[in-house]
Amino acid sequence: MYNGKIDPIKHVSHFNPRMVVHSRDKTLMCKVFPSSLGPIAMRWFDSLKLDSINSFKELTQAFGSRFITCNRVPRPLSSQLFLSMREGETLKTYSDRYWEMYNGMDGNFEDVAISTFKSGLPTEHGLRKSLTGKPVANLRQLMNRIDKYKSAEED
Template sequence: MTIHSQNEALMCKVFPSSLGPVTMRWFNSLEMDSIDSYKQLTQAFGSRFITNSRAPLPLSSLLSLFMCEGETLKAYSDRYWEMYNDMDGNYDDITISTFKSGLPTEYGLRKSLTGKPVISVRQLIDRIDKYKRVEEDQLQRKGKE
């Protein structure tokens, strides 16, 4: 759509195709001829749905995360990546170290990350996935006993 950004009529026509049910109801409730430009449409949209926008979390949010007693690796990593995804910026080194430091000292994954460090978030996710599979297998075995 970038090449058509100067065509306001087209932008206004395409805009509704990006809306979900709630925003579509809002869009359909606009009074006929109440919007004169794409800029005015985006301003009206922003004014109506400003509460749905989130400010990015600061990097320090990751520093406060740790795995709770009795929490599964899956639950901890889900919380961690949810918070990570709400941040702006690229902090791979800090991401890796804060995830590791949030694990209990005796935890196998923490020992693995200390003994054989990862150098990218992708590698960290791969290592977490391996440990999650082991944890899930152990939980399934316990459930069958």
Template sequence: MAIHSKNKAQMCKVFPSSLGPIAMRWFDEIEEGSISSYKELTRAFGARFVTCSRVPKPLDSLLSMAMREGETLKNYFDKYWELYKEIFGDFEDVAIRTFNVGLPTQSDLWKSLTMKPPRNMHKLMDHIEEHKRVKDDQSQGKGKAKIFSPN
């Protein structure tokens, strides 16, 4: 990084090569176009890592997560995703399987994920988004056809 200290644009390009696996996961999720300068990039990085000094969580943290009664799917998924991003190591396959374990067994999403487990975390996120869209459409009376089995 010191070699490119005068060229801020180049520093933005080189920055990811200095990151470890947890920080790289954070970096990969930065929304395109949301950061317009190296100063903003370092500020966002500092807010996430330097000031918090987060320690990677153990894998078994995911195993203890479960959706609480009355909790929304969005809230459960958001908490699950945040915890997953803090785990050190490549445990995507375990993370996908344990997400389903925390769902109520009578839920449509649990049934759908059990019948057709997603192959990766992005497929899981897509499946959850599709499930939320169908539920939103049903609650607004827009969709008559059900993609998932009824409760």
């Protein structure tokens, strides 16, 4: 479902393979496309003037043009370098912010993610001390270690 928060071009590129069996029937593609739209995009679709769209290509171009502002610009790697845990912030909140930013980046930066997550923790934080004393080799290990500390923090 298109929720207005993702890239509209990506939405169309995910819609097309699901309709591959019917890809030659462009009329059917136009009729089924609205079923992939959430409430905001559906309001746009319902407001289209009758006979204003003549093809599936026109429909997807109009859709892309209308929701172009929903394109997410990938964050630069440097954005993670300045992210740190705020005073009074829980580990859960910090890690949620961190992974949201990490997931918004293009590319695979596991090594950088591990070191920047650790350096964003206060020096006296138990998790930072743990990561310094016993470094992790990959993101899965980091996430497991974070989960252990989040559980302890919640208790």
